[in-house]
Amino acid sequence: MFLRRIARPLMMMAKVKETTGIVGLDVVPNAREVLINLYRKTLEEIKAVPEDEGYRKAVESFTRHRLSVCQEEADSEMIEKRLGCGQVEELIEEAQDELKLIGHMNEWKPWGIPDDYECEVIENDAPVPKHIPLHRPGPLPEEFYNTLEAVASGKLETSKKDEPAIASVLFFLHNAMVELNSNNANQNEKFAWLLCFCHEFNMLN
Secondary structure, eight states: OHHHHHHHHHHHHHTOOOOOSSTTOOOOTTHHHHHHHHHHHHHHHGGGSOTTOHHHHHHHHHHHHHHHHHHHOOSHHHHHHHHOSSOHHHHHHHHHHHHHHHHHHHHHOOOOOOTTOOOOOOOOOOOOOTTSOOOOOOOOOHHHHHHHHHHHHTOSOGGGGGSGGGGHHHHHHHHHHHHHHHTTOOHHHHHHHHHHHHHHHGGGO
16 A cells, blocks of 8 residues: 555556757646637637538537547646647747637638639749749649548548548648748738638548
8 A cells, every 4th residue: 555655656657748859849737728618619619600611510520529638638648649749839839820720710711702703814824943942832732632632522431520530621721821921921822722622621521
């Protein structure tokens, strides 16, 4: 009995996380509580997006899933294992980025674009000096198109649409927007990405 009382606190101390192993990413001792608050805030903020938009459906789907896991598991390691999306500190950064993206989406309002809308494309064949970076978004991952094709063809079961897997499409958009922001892409490039995404993602509705 005495040994058990001594060993239990020692085991708890042994599980204390000292580093994330990622430069610039500090350990968050109360990561679970932080995540729960962030996910609850996300579910509130996303209500500003039209209810029938695919973006909102995807955000609500994977956020509810992550929130439920955080509420069910008290241990950060178990949260990381069940979600399989990195360390809890990385999840916190993702949730914070998502909140920023929701704010941008509400500002840009990429939904409501008429079906017959035609975007003017201005081509300029003038050579660009090598020292000037080209801020062009790369192609979307193949899984993005595979998921959309499966939904459009009806091969994806209806029950699967509410699962977090379908929300993986959102991460491609999210990562693209983060990349565009980090590269100081102009508003036209961002808007072009959003138009493309929303046009394709409306197939989920």
